[in-house]
Amino acid sequence: MTEQSTGPSAERSPRLPPRWFVRSAWVVHRGYYRLTGGRRGLWRPTPDKWGTLLLRTTGRRTGREHAVIVAYVEDGPACVTLAMNGWAAPEPAWWLNLQAHPDAVVVTRDGPREVRAREAHGDERDRHWAAFREHGTDVDGFSVRRPHTAVVVLEPR
Template sequence: MVDDVTAAPPPGEQPTSPRIPPRWFVRTAWVVHRAYYRLTGHRRGLWRPKPNRWGTMALTTVGRRTGQERTVILGYYEDGPNLVTLAMNGWAAPEPAWWLNLQAHPDATVELKGATRAVRGRAARGDERARLWEGWKQLGDDVDGFATRRPTETAVVVLEPRS
């Protein structure tokens, strides 16, 4: 049991990972967000990051099996000219399809609020990964707690501008 005042578990008890809404709720929220984005002609549903808050972008990849374009809305933050996101599937175990697609075809396009960019995706490694993971932690989300729910390490994905 967690102490409500300090939000820390009592001595001798392990911290628990954060509570995640049911999968059906998460999937419904994604569907509604995507529909809103499409119905507004891509004018609403994306926002730029603000201090201590991530933004949203629409990432378009090429399907690894179909060769067709696939678009997904993701959270991100900026690290210089690069965009940083996490390859998570609602914190479920399997890798998200967009990340598998990006590994097969690293060139992609992102739509940000008011801009479109050609990018190349890759996984951050070593010290860079640790630094960028810290960046996510600074945004206030309990990424460490959520990551404990996954059996594999969550990839930190860097989207670099393409020339």
């Protein structure tokens, strides 16, 4: 299995809202999380839908903490996410930060935990990619917009 399926959804990417709308939605989501003191804005994954977590990384150039909310699925004690940047071509800054400083903190509905990030490869990557398919995301269709989408495993430290 490769990153992009040979099925019909990989031939054409599903329609996305304009980039300004996607970026605005991220800002509103983070603002909602902050405004509610972290009581709202994060949810656990279910059998048919991914969850959301807050990821705190260390800036690769500044050394300062950065926070972003990303979708995830669970794999035992690990959280797995896609470095997708709203399906735009550039790598998301949080993934570039994790490549430079793989130790991070995730905050889920269950609370914060320290993690170490790494990219999944081979069969492991295929398994996690399939999990996102099962959780209601057209990863194959959207992935045609990007040269590569890293599957990021956030393992407890």
